[in-house]
Amino acid sequence: MIRSRLPHSPRPLAAPALLSALLATCGLAHAADGASFGIGADYSRGDYGTGLDTGILSIPVSARVRSGNWTFGASVPWLRVSGDPNVLPTTGPVDNLNPLGRGRDGLLGGGSSEDADGGLQRGTASGIGDVTLAATYAVPTGSALGVELGASAKIATADEDKGLGTGANDYGVSVGLHRDFDGTMLFGGVGHTWLGDSTWIDVDSVVGGNLGVSRQAGRGRLGAMLEHRSASAEGLDDRRDAVGFYTLPTDAGGSVQVYAGRGLSDGSPDWSAGISIRSGF
Template sequence: MRKTLTASAIAALAAFYGQAASAAEAGDFSFTTGLDYSSGKYGGTQSTDILYIPFIGKYETGPWSFKLTVPYIRVTGPGGVVKDIGAVKAAGTERTTESGLGDVVAAATYNIYGSTGANPLLIDLTGKVKFGTADENKGLGTGENDYAIQADAYKTIDQFTAFGTVGYKVFGEPVGISLDNVFYGSLGGSYKFNPQTSAGLILDLRQKATAAGAPQKELTAFVSHKIDKTWKAQGYVLQGFADGSPDWGGGAMVSYAF
């Protein structure tokens, strides 16, 4: 399973973090936090519920931006679901709850192209390292480092911004689990209703990471609002369409620019 605040994950939300420069106009450093909650059966008979609370620092200088995510994660379910991968082993029958530090993620982004004017085009190249800091014995992670590279493009036409991502992720190899490297991507758009408020949709896709696993496919709807020059907030809901994704999810984030 991919968290949208990545990894999804966040993100993973491509629109929120890809357009974070608009929230950081007041300075070079921004801090983001919030919560993400998701629930899914991942091809099983019982649901796995995940609470994910990230603490994200971002520094921008010229065409470069650097981001560090330190998350707290709580997983309730029958076991067998590992963050970022999906169901990789037979689940148990007794529901348990485990919590603790999640996988710390460091990312560096370089703006390789940026046009100016009323309808700009931006293209970014990003490298990511996911450190295996989550406790694998609790099922919070694999205990291994993962690596990813991705390209993001944003094109604005009047009040509408289209954006897309293409990436490739290399998994570390935990003991007893065979993982395949995967391609992933997203496609979406946002509409700016006024200078403060925008809303949009994001479709996320990813190949399955294990032979017995499932690909990921999920749709996220979001609303973003600039409270003032330093504060930005966003809420979102998520619907999964594959066994590798949560059945549903949602969350809220707030960002402060120094």
């Protein structure tokens, strides 16, 4: 679509740094140790500069455990993707040479968005996405400044022949900062992700960052954020997005978050929106 610990990411394409920054906005920095489970729904749509719209529906389920300064999380989405076979969930636009990609019917010559007759290729597929594992450590600073160090791994469980993933594992690290000023939270972060190459997809490592602000609004927090992420391959566009969100805490350490985003470059979807619900016990 991000305190001291890692929260639910608002969007599937979010970089690791975005995760720690959104965590700071939830107002849960001093949440008690324990476990929680979450479910969400996210939809994004755009042409990513290809001339053909791609819609991505993601329904992630997740689990998270807090213990002291550590937070550990795991998530996996169910995906439905319709559109250009060169646009993949999480990664975004790539040069996908897989002849079995969405809408290609096993024909060689992948990487182009045109079929044999010169028309735009289009396909629809659904299934389980990649598993994401994450760990975050809240650094004791002895001050009002919050610092979080994060590490993540994306395990290639999605079907690359359906165009639901790259077929390779990714690994990332991030640093997030936040500070409250009389009820106004400023937050930001940077991250680096090493994207894995697969048989059909050659990608580069990416760097990303975000900067945002949130404010107490009723029982919850209302906020906005800008996010940037470098392109996954030479010749493709960087990703830039603006996101607005509202997070409402619930009983038992849970939360409900709604958000909407607008793409600011061809590397982003034109728009996205979603909801996430988390319950602790």
